[in-house]
Amino acid sequence: xxxxxxxxxxxxxxxxxxxxxxxxxxxxxxxxxxxxxxxxxxxxxxxxxxxxxxxxxxxxxxxxxxxxxxxxxxxxxxxxxxxxxxxxxxxxxxxxxxxxxxxxxxxxxxxxxxxxxxxxxxxxxxxxxxxxxxxxxxxxxxxxxxxxxxxxxxxxxxxxxxxxxxxxxxxxxxxxxxxxxxxxxxxxxxxxxxxxxxxxxxxxxxxxxxxxxxxxxxxxxxxxxxxxxxxxxxxxxxxxxxxxxxxxxxxxxxxxxxxxxxxxxxxxxxxxxxxxxxxxxxxxxxxxxxxxxxxxxxxxxxxxxxxxxxxxxxxxxxxxxxxxxxxxxxxxxxxxxxxxxxxxxxxxxxxxxxxxxxxxxxxxxxxxxxxxxxxxxxxxxxxxxxxx
Numbered sequence: 001x002x003x004x005x006x007x008x009x010x011x012x013x014x015x016x017x018x019x020x021x022x023x024x025x026x027x028x029x030x031x032x033x034x035x036x037x038x039x040x041x042x043x044x045x046x047x048x049x050x051x052x053x054x055x056x057x058x059x060x061x062x063x064x065x066x067x068x069x070x071x072x073x074x075x076x077x078x079x080x081x082x083x084x085x086x087x088x089x090x091x092x093x094x095x096x097x098x099x100x101x102x103x104x105x106x107x108x109x110x111x112x113x114x115x116x117x118x119x120x121x122x123x124x125x126x127x128x129x130x131x132x133x134x135x136x137x138x139x140x141x142x143x144x145x146x147x148x149x150x151x152x153x154x155x156x157x158x159x160x161x162x163x164x165x166x167x168x169x170x171x172x173x174x175x176x177x178x179x180x181x182x183x184x185x186x187x188x189x190x191x192x193x194x195x196x197x198x199x200x201x202x203x204x205x206x207x208x209x210x211x212x213x214x215x216x217x218x219x220x221x222x223x224x225x226x227x228x229x230x231x232x233x234x235x236x237x238x239x240x241x242x243x244x245x246x247x248x249x250x251x252x253x254x255x256x257x258x259x260x261x262x263x264x265x266x267x268x269x270x271x272x273x274x275x276x277x278x279x280x281x282x283x284x285x286x287x288x289x290x291x292x293x294x295x296x297x298x299x300x301x302x303x304x305x306x307x308x309x310x311x312x313x314x315x316x317x318x319x320x321x322x323x324x325x326x327x328x329x330x331x332x333x334x335x336x337x338x339x340x341x342x343x344x345x346x347x348x349x350x351x352x353x354x355x356x357x358x359x360x361x362x363x364x365x366x367x368x369x370x371x372x373x374x375x376x377x378x379x380x381x382x383x384x385x386x387x388x
Contacts, residue, residue: 012082015089017043032330035337114362136336143331146288149311159273165252225372
């Protein structure tokens with residue numbers, strides 16, 4: 001699918017080099033719907049390794065760069081410059097690279113979180129607003145067909161007035177007590193300067209918060225939180241929990257951890273309204289349960305009965321075939337491509353494509369994390385969550 005430009009979008013990637021799970025995920029997502037063409041790269045913090053690794057993924061030598069800023073400056077001078085810069089580097093660089101790319105006229109796709117602090121996030125948000133360019137944040141779980149089905153059902157009033165929201169993101173990768181922190185050189189995720197003030201909140205807490213907002217359409221007004229460490233002698237946060245109060249009066253619960261022994265990757269949400277409830281779990285991504293107030297429970301699946309247009313647009317398979325993590329990530333890239341191509345051609349994007357996470361979503365996520373940390377630091381005091 002080439003799109004309204006009549007060609008693929010030219011894509012430059014920053015970060016995501018050898019050994020990076022998320023780098024390969026970004027590049028795969030960009031190619032899945034055939035909307036992008038990789039033309040330039042700087043994929044490692046080591047300049048020599050960056051050039052070598054960029055060439056290894058098929059980028060020409062003259063467009064393989066040693067650093068991100070060299071790429072952004074050098075590609076701006078190309079006769080066929082990239083349309084988009086995709087950023088998948090450590091968190092502390094997201095602000096600077098995003099702003100540099102925007103200032104050179106590039107649309108931006110950035111891995112979450114947008115930045116490490118609300119002040120840095122505000123700077124990116126302001127740069128996006130000033131530039132008028134597209135900024136997409138890869139909260140990829142919002143790309144699942146049944147997550148979008150849930151959003152569309154809430155928006156259509158099928159649940160009535162939303163009263164309760166419960167979300168959890170539970171992992172077990174950091175559950176071992178005999179390995180509380182990495183040995184040797186500290187990985188960037190464990191460094192509060194590079195990875196942010198809370199490992200668990202920045203890594204998966206922002207995903208859980210974004211999913212709540214995406215499906216329910218509600219904003220968190222206040223929270224009472226505890227964020228800290230479960231595994232003895234661990235220095236970084238591996239647990240966060242909060243009670244939530246939403247605009248309009250709904251209540252919620254939020255729980256994230258990376259120290260639940262034996263659990264793999266359980267992101268789960270329940271949204272309850274006056275007419276019924278929705279339930280979705282990432283480990284069973286093709287199933288959305290709708291539990292009406294006075295009728296038997298209904299199972300919704302991709303392209304099955306009751307599928308709404310927003311969900312159908314995110315599905316690539318015929319009904320009965322599973323879709324998952326790669327496809328959800330690709331949905332975000334495809335939506336961003338629609339918006340970018342329309343902006344560059346002067347056309348109108350498909351409205352169903354305009355649900356990808358943006359700069360406001362990114363800023364609200366960081367503001368939520370900072371409010372949770374402030375609340376936790378004061379014994380769980382109810383704390384207001386700022387708005388952009």
